[in-house]
Amino acid sequence: MTYMPVEPELRDDKQGKPDERRRRRTASLLCVGAISILALLVGVGAWSQSSRRAETLAVLAAQRDAVPLVRTMTAKAETEPRIIELPGSLAAFDSATLSARATGYISVRNADIGSKVRKGDVLAVIAAPDLDQQLAQAKAQLLQLQAAVGQAEANAELGRVTDARTARLVAQGWSSRQQGDQDRLGFAASRAALAVAEANVAVQRAAVDRLAQLVSFEQVTAPFDGVITNRQIDVGSLVTADAASGTPLFSIARTDMLRVQIYVPQSDHFGIRDGDHATITIPELPDRVFAGTVARNAETLSGGTRTLLTEVDVDNKDAILTAGLYGIVHLQVRRTNPVVLIPSQAVIFNNDGLNAGVVADGKLEIRRLDLEADDGAQVEVRSGLKPGDQVILNPPVNVTDGMKIRAS
Numbered sequence: 516m517t518y519m520p521v522e523p524e525l526r527d528d529k530q531g532k533p534d535e536r537r538r539r540r541t542a543s544l545l546c547v548g549a550i551s552i553l554a555l556l557v558g559v560g561a562w563s564q565s566s567r568r569a570e571t572l573a574v575l576a577a578q579r580d581a582v583p584l585v586r587t588m589t590a591k592a593e594t595e596p597r598i599i600e601l602p603g604s605l606a607a608f609d610s611a612t613l614s615a616r617a618t619g620y621i622s623v624r625n626a627d628i629g630s631k632v633r634k635g636d637v638l639a640v641i642a643a644p645d646l647d648q649q650l651a652q653a654k655a656q657l658l659q660l661q662a663a664v665g666q667a668e669a670n671a672e673l674g675r676v677t678d679a680r681t682a683r684l685v686a687q688g689w690s691s692r693q694q695g696d697q698d699r700l701g702f703a704a705s706r707a708a709l710a711v712a713e714a715n716v717a718v719q720r721a722a723v724d725r726l727a728q729l730v731s732f733e734q735v736t737a738p739f740d741g742v743i744t745n746r747q748i749d750v751g752s753l754v755t756a757d758a759a760s761g762t763p764l765f766s767i768a769r770t771d772m773l774r775v776q777i778y779v780p781q782s783d784h785f786g787i788r789d790g791d792h793a794t795i796t797i798p799e800l801p802d803r804v805f806a807g808t809v810a811r812n813a814e815t816l817s818g819g820t821r822t823l824l825t826e827v828d829v830d831n832k833d834a835i836l837t838a839g840l841y842g843i844v845h846l847q848v849r850r851t852n853p854v855v856l857i858p859s860q861a862v863i864f865n866n867d868g869l870n871a872g873v874v875a876d877g878k879l880e881i882r883r884l885d886l887e888a889d890d891g892a893q894v895e896v897r898s899g900l901k902p903g904d905q906v907i908l909n910p911p912v913n914v915t916d917g918m919k920i921r922a923s
Contacts, residue, residue, distance in 0.1 A: 619643030
């Protein structure tokens with residue numbers, strides 16, 4: 516019997532088949548296990564979500580059925596004046612820039628920046644010799660014209676006497692009518708000459724007065740009591756008296772009384788009157804309060820800002836304040852109508868605007884508010900609330916009109 520040898524490749528294939536089946540069986544088992552674990556996880560997640568949803572629905576139902584407890588306050592009418600604060604700048608009660616009215620050189624200067632002066636004090640002297648000579652010439656011409664008036668008066672008197680004498684002689688026939696006419700018209704001419712001479716004197720006297728006034732401007736005097744705030748000349752400076760604007764010499768300000776300009780808004784316009792008391796505070800002087808008085812106003816609101824320009828006078832005889840300071844004016848504004856004052860924490864702000872919750876018969880009522888003022892801490896309600904209302908403080912977020920509520 517003859518045996519055929521076995522090929523090596525055939526032996527390898529027969530031995531590899533069991534390994535391949537083993538690997539496939541292992542992969543199938545792993546796949547089934549993964550699918551089983553995934554299904555278990557999905558089931559556990561669905562059960563957990565269902566449990567949480569049920570708990571949430573139970574909580575919401577409990578909250579819906581529960582009656583919330585809130586804190587309330589009793590609304591009261593407010594009739595006392597309201598305090599407002601308006602910024603303003605302190606200014607000198609009077610201020611002026613003194614300019615030259617005579618052309619010349621500064622010969623004397625008696626004042627400097629910061630000098631306190633009284634009305635009529637001579638601040639500087641302008642040397643103007645040409646102007647002095649013009650005045651002397653005008654006075655001499657006035658004397659000449661006054662002498663001419665005297666001569667004209669004498670001529671007029673002579674004409675009157677001559678005319679009277681000639682008129683009697685003409686009536687008696689001792690003089691001709693022509694002579695009478697000449698003397699009569701001569702008297703009339705002498706009176707006309709007298710009138711012209713008197714007019715010339717009046718014209719020249721006016722010229723002398725004008726030059727005398729200009730000469731008086733050589734002394735620059737203070738127009739009122741005050742302090743010199745600016746000096747623009749020194750001894751030897753040339754100054755001119757231009758018709759439009761002369762050389763500036765000094766600036767003077769009255770500071771014993773200051774004025775503060777403020778702009779009162781339209782909402783407070785009807786509650787402020789001239790004569791009202793005011794107080795002024797300066798940030799740099801926190802411990803001082805200065806008294807003032809509402810003195811005047813523009814009587815017309817500005818069309819662009821709807822504000823009224825108002826001035827408050829402040830007594831500054833002790834010279835503590837300075838013109839130009841920034842300050843705060845505190846005013847008491849009368850109320851034209853009573854308002855209800857509530858804290859800002861009681862206001863509900865939503866899509867419907869500003870509202871407040873009021874407890875009435877165990878239920879919540881939403882009231883629409885019309886505010887007159889809001890200072891951040893509290894609001895003044897013009898309409899929407901009335902005295903005696905139980906207003907809810909810190910109302911819940913989910914408040915609705917008509918919901919049941921308990922007040923503490």
